Amino acid sequence: MCVFKFIFPFVIFLTIICGNKMAQNNPIDYKITIVYNNIPGDTTKGLSTGFGFSAWLEFGDDALLFDTGGDYVNLGDNLEKLKIDYKKMKAVFISHNHWDHVYGIPTAMGASKGIAKVYAPAKSAKSILEQYPRMTIEGIVEAKEILPNIWSTGEMEVTYREIIFTEQSMIINKEGGLYIITGCSHAGIIEIVKKAKSMFPGKVVKFVTGGFHLNQLGDDEVMKISNQFVELGVEKIAPSHCTGSRAIELFEEEWKGNFMRMNLGDNYSF
Ligand SMILES: [Zn+2]
Ligand SMILES: [Zn+2]
Numbered sequence: 001m002c003v004f005k006f007i008f009p010f011v012i013f014l015t016i017i018c019g020n021k022m023a024q025n026n027p028i029d030y031k032i033t034i035v036y037n038n039i040p041g042d043t044t045k046g047l048s049t050g051f052g053f054s055a056w057l058e059f060g061d062d063a064l065l066f067d068t069g070g071d072y073v074n075l076g077d078n079l080e081k082l083k084i085d086y087k088k089m090k091a092v093f094i095s096h097n098h099w100d101h102v103y104g105i106p107t108a109m110g111a112s113k114g115i116a117k118v119y120a121p122a123k124s125a126k127s128i129l130e131q132y133p134r135m136t137i138e139g140i141v142e143a144k145e146i147l148p149n150i151w152s153t154g155e156m157e158v159t160y161r162e163i164i165f166t167e168q169s170m171i172i173n174k175e176g177g178l179y180i181i182t183g184c185s186h187a188g189i190i191e192i193v194k195k196a197k198s199m200f201p202g203k204v205v206k207f208v209t210g211g212f213h214l215n216q217l218g219d220d221e222v223m224k225i226s227n228q229f230v231e232l233g234v235e236k237i238a239p240s241h242c243t244g245s246r247a248i249e250l251f252e253e254e255w256k257g258n259f260m261r262m263n264l265g266d267n268y269s270f
Contacts, residue, residue: 028149030172031058032181032209033267035078036069036104039240041263047081048074049264052100053211053241055181056084057150057172063088064147065116066170067095067183068104075104079111082265086111091147095183095210096158096167097124105132119146121155121166140168143199149173153195156187169210171196177235178203179270182210184242189213190228197232207236207270209262215244222247226254238262 034041036054041047052070056079057063063085069075079086089112095101097120105128108116114135120128122139129137140146143154151173155166169192172179178196185192189212193205208229214222225247229237238260239248252259262268 027175028060029269030174030179031267031269032056032262033058033082033084034240034262034264035065035082035084036067036075037241037264038100039263041261041265045081045265047078047265050074052103053183054101054104055210055262056082057170057181058085058088059147059150061088062090062147064091064093064150065089065108066093066181067101068092068108070100070103072104072107076107076111078264079107089116092116092118093146093152093168093170094118094120094124094128095169096121096165096186097128098184101183102128102131105135109135119152119168121168123155123166143195151199153192153199156191156195158186160186169196171199173200173203174206174270176204177206179206180208180210182208182212184211185213190225190232193229193232193234205232205234207238207260207268208234209238209240209260209268211241212239212243212247214239214247215242217244217247219246219250222250223254226251236260238268 033056035056036052038051040049050071053067054069055066092108118135118137122141125137125139140152145151151171152168158167167187169182236258240262
């Protein structure tokens, strides 16, 4: 009896230590699901399309919401229909303070019961908090790891329609390479990829998704961007939201098997 009294806690201790070790050695799988988009995906899912962008990123037992779309009712409806387990939500990442990315914040806060911490570009954090009080917000200035292996590019300055503001994008740093999610890419999609590469020298960019904001560009300029992606060693692209239908068409022709659709309800695991 006495022997068991000592051995049993020791076995428990070993199990915990070994369990932790195994968890560290097992690379986490990530899954991105597009929960808000102006470009519909599979319409049989009955999701609500609206202008804006939001993506659900799941990793292990945790998850975060990247941007929140342009309508909180539609966002809530889509989270329900896609059977998103929003209790897992640890963070809300706001790329920039444009209505089509922040108007769903009330739904995000409600779904996480106010627990999720909001990460926003520092220059917009105050005005976002004024619009949506009673949440914990952290203003991001420099590149930062907000959750294990999940990084912000840090604030990137933008001049858009003569207004100066800042924007951040997200990088998931996996052993095999980098996965980038952008909101609107007002800072320039190529600049964002370059920033990610400068943060992780020598790492290959496996995947870029989100809004690339190329709707004002002619075919030649879009092709220039496409070639720059190639020069930067980007492996796969999934342009959506504000990229522009003509630009998306050109990318699809050019990138063939390395072009992916990430429209409303679509998902990608890596
Ligand atoms: Zn925008
Ligand atoms: Zn947008």
